[in-house]
Amino acid sequence: MVKERVTVIDIAHAAGVSKSTVSLVLQGSSLVNEATRAKVNAAIRDLGYVYNRGAANLRQSKSKIIGIVVNDLTNSFFAELAVGVDAVVQSAGFVQFLANTGEKIERQREVVASMREHGVSGLIISPARGTEAADLAPLVESGIPVVLVVRDIAGANVSSLISDNHAGAVAAVRHLIERGHQRIAFLGGFSDTAVFEARMRGYRDALVEAGMPVSESLIIGSAPSRAGGVTAVEQAMMLADRPTAALCFNDAVAFGVCDGLRARRLEPGADFAVIGFDDVIEAKTAVPALTTVSVDPQGMGQRAAELLLKQIKAGKAEPEAIVGSVRLVVRQSCGAAVERKREALA
Structure with a gap:
């Protein structure tokens, strides 16, 4: 036998x-x-x-495969990012493998190892929380081109493409201040990520620029999800001196904030101003339409793919660091003006 x-x-x-x-x-x-x-x-x-x-x-010889590893596929931002990547790599004769880590570093290691087994030509990675430069060292040593998106990692020695998170937050808070708001909250996000730090810094800088105090009680972190937005706004509404507006960590949080406001019979855009961050497809069609900082998810995916393909074609991974511009898209959800609310209460 x-x-x-x-x-x-x-x-x-x-x-x-x-x-x-x-x-x-x-x-x-x-x-x-x-x-x-x-x-x-x-x-x-x-x-x-x-x-x-x-x-x-x-098996590990290079194929016509691009690996995409994202940290939260439940956030539609990453689906749009993948669509952008696919539009570019498909026309170049590549196919993409997409994997979700759910913010787990061990899972990230497993999917990257599996993709390497399949001989991927390059990787686009939105790193899981807690990822360090050492976690990417084997990829750098192997010569596999890597482009980090959304989150950068200091000392990783790979290419990165992130948004100007600081400038976007500044623009959003300035807009709320111009509408008369003085109690502006920052809602959602994990405080141990570089994206949170940059957006938080922009929020603080805009308040200081306007001569307004930064109240730590108005900074409420949560999971960067719709459910996290509900949790964050519930905490904000329990404050003795409630906020009248909020900059949300991302659009998913902003949608959750709108849900939480309605649960309290407050109408987003009429009773409370809400601004998101990302400008996912649903932002335009939401009710009310969501004011948000647009980072163009599909465009980011396209640029990341172009950067990766350039490195693959060159046969070497020369690191490049790109910071994409952002813009504030004003819609109905930030329509709550303090003056009008005071008149209604008078």
């Missing part, structure tokens, strides 16, 4: 890890902790697995 060949899947099952983790161990990657590495190696010995490096190298 011929013994069946032991596979990577068998090793993964025996060690209680994913196939991608086994592949990382076989490749000698430093991304796997020693305890996990020991379990995998023990399973390899017990099952008598033989690693065919020649076949592995053949």
Whole structure:
């Protein structure tokens, strides 16, 4: 009776890890902790697995595949980003593989390892929270072109494409101040990300520029999602001195803020001014239409793809750092003016 060949899947099952983790161990990657590495190696010995490096190298030869790794596919921003990437890579004869990490670094490592197994020609990554330069070092060492989008990582030595988050926040808060608001909240977002830091800095700088105090009670972080927006505005409405307007971390949060306001029988745009950030497709058709800082998600995807293809064609990954311009798109959701609200209450 011929013994069946032991596979990577068998090793993964025996060690209680994913196939991608086994592949990382076989490749000698430093991304796997020693305890996990020991379990995998023990399973390899017990099952008598033989690693065919020649076949592995053949699998890892470059293909016409572009990998896209995003941190939150539930946010329509990333779907629009992927559409932009596809428009460019498709015309260049490439196909894209899209993976969602859900903000989990371990999942990010697994999908990147899997994409490398399939011989991707390059990667566009919106990093999960907590990603460090060391996490990208194996990619840099392998020479695979990488473009970071939305979130940059200091010292990563790869190309990046981000939006001018600071300028966008400044423009949004200035607009609210011009409409007479003095109690302006900043709602949503994880405080440990560079995007949050830049948008928060813009919010603060615009208030200081206008000679207005920065109240820490008006800065309420939450998950950057619709549900997070509901949670954030609920906290804001419990303050003794409530805000009359809010700059939201992104459009998803802004939609949630509108939901939370309506639950309190307050109408966005009439009773409370709301500004989002991103300008996703739904912003224009929302009721009321959402005022937002446009970063052009599809355009960002197109530019990221063009940058990546340029590096692939050149055969080397020369890092470039690009900061895209933004603009404030004024619609109905910021229509709440303090003067009109005071008149109604008089």
